[in-house]
Amino acid sequence: MPRYGHPSLEHPPPCQIETSTPMNPYHRTRGDNTPGNDDPIRATDAIAIYQSKWEGAGDTINYLQSSVGFALFIILPVALILIYQGIVLTRSIMALNKTKLEEKYATDQERIQQDLELERQKMREQLLEELKNEENKKDKK
Secondary structure, three states, X not given: OOOOOOHHHOOOOOOEEEEEEOOEEEXXXXXXXXXXXXXXXXXXXXXXXXXXXXXXXXXXXXXXXXXXXXXXXXXXXXXXXHHHHHHHHHHHHHHHHHHHHHHHHHHHHHHHHHHHHHHHHHHHHHHHHHHHHHHHHHHXX
């Protein structure tokens, strides 16, 4: 078990833990922008305790704020996403148009087949009529 009941109370780098009594530890802090030490606070009043430092995070943010970093990590990915979505949209529209054209082609083919059948029926009727006329002429002779 840690000394003060919690691992975060074990001597973090910018704090000094001084104990007036073993049951009442307090922190003497060192502010980042202030010279000297700040007033001590009780451990129970501490909101957060500094434990580590992330080296290079500021450099990354500064690079993202530069024109090259902004173009490379913000504008380029957005442009690639927009191009991809444009391709997907175009494919979807073409697929929709293809199904509409296939449906139109199928209905046109049905109509053409019906028209052809009607033409055949008319030709049959005309042929039958001509045959009857020829038979009637033969019978009259």
